[in-house]
Amino acid sequence: FTLLDTDINEFDDAYVENFIKENEFDFVLLGSIVTHYKWIKWFVNMTKGHQPNTKIVVGNSVAGSIPKLFLEKTKADIVVCGEGEISAYEAVDAIRLDKKLEDVPGIAFRDVKKEFVETPARKAAKIDTLPLIDWDIFDVERYLSYGTLFPEQNKSKKESERAMPIVTARGCAFKCSFCHYVFWNDPYRNRDPKSIVKEIKQLQEKYDIKYFNFWDDLTFASARQADKLCDEIIKSGLKIKWVASIRVDIFSRAN
Numbered sequence: 607f608t609l610l611d612t613d614i615n616e617f618d619d620a621y622v623e624n625f626i627k628e629n630e631f632d633f634v635l636l637g638s639i640v641t642h643y644k645w646i647k648w649f650v651n652m653t654k655g656h657q658p659n660t661k662i663v664v665g666n667s668v669a670g671s672i673p674k675l676f677l678e679k680t681k682a683d684i685v686v687c688g689e690g691e692i693s694a695y696e697a698v699d700a701i702r703l704d705k706k707l708e709d710v711p712g713i714a715f716r717d718v719k720k721e722f723v724e725t726p727a728r729k730a731a732k733i734d735t736l737p738l739i740d741w742d743i744f745d746v747e748r749y750l751s752y753g754t755l756f757p758e759q760n761k762s763k764k765e766s767e768r769a770m771p772i773v774t775a776r777g778c779a780f781k782c783s784f785c786h787y788v789f790w791n792d793p794y795r796n797r798d799p800k801s802i803v804k805e806i807k808q809l810q811e812k813y814d815i816k817y818f819n820f821w822d823d824l825t826f827a828s829a830r831q832a833d834k835l836c837d838e839i840i841k842s843g844l845k846i847k848w849v850a851s852i853r854v855d856i857f858s859r860a861n
Contacts, residue, residue: 637666654681673714769817779827799838820850
């Protein structure tokens with residue numbers, strides 16, 4: 607397993623291409639939001655040029671929002687449509703074990719006749735059954751040294767600002783017309799507050815994190831869920847600082 611982290615390292619295209627030339631892979635998995643389409647297209651086609659037998663799996667909205675077009679314009683082998691944890695794993699497993707890709711929900715690909723195939727959507731995952739994120743594959747200390755959640759309040763204390771994200775739900779509570787919502791047909795799913803507190807504690811103990819960014823599209827879409835989460839944080843005795851996206855009217859609703 608190899609991670610090429612182009613974000614923190616800010617590798618230029620020449621470095622990335624040389625990395626692909628010097629390292630051979632059976633599978634390459636990547637994804638981004640749709641605004642990085644041009645670079646992702648370059649990367650996929652460049653990788654296939656150097657490693658034609660490598661299977662390339664692309665997820666997130668850059669491919670999942672336009673699976674047919676993406677497969678027409680790039681040399682990618684598989685597009686993951688929607689949530690990626692299970693679909694990407696099963697797609698790789700199907701190729702590795704010579705199983706039928708048609709039996710893997712939530713993907714798109716070209717069959718042996720080069721015809722476009724999109725399998726039925728995968729049912730939304732029960733997010734509390736998924737394991738907590740393993741951040742150890744990233745250069746955590748380097749990310750922590752770059753990041754800050756409270757730049758104005760703590761300019762003189764940047765060295766102590768160890769901040770990390772927490773995702774408390776999947777999806778978005780709204781369907782705005784300007785947004786390509788990757789999981790459009792999936793229900794909005796809140797995590798169990800006990801699971802959220804467990805993750806906070808783990809990040810505190812492992813990385814000495816003091817600040818948390820609740821990184822959902824809209825963390826407190828539900829006042830009831832907000833109550834449960836706050837109650838669980840109080841009950842746990844956690845001492846943290848946090849920021850979140852929130853509707854300003856949520857705590858003023860009559861109900």
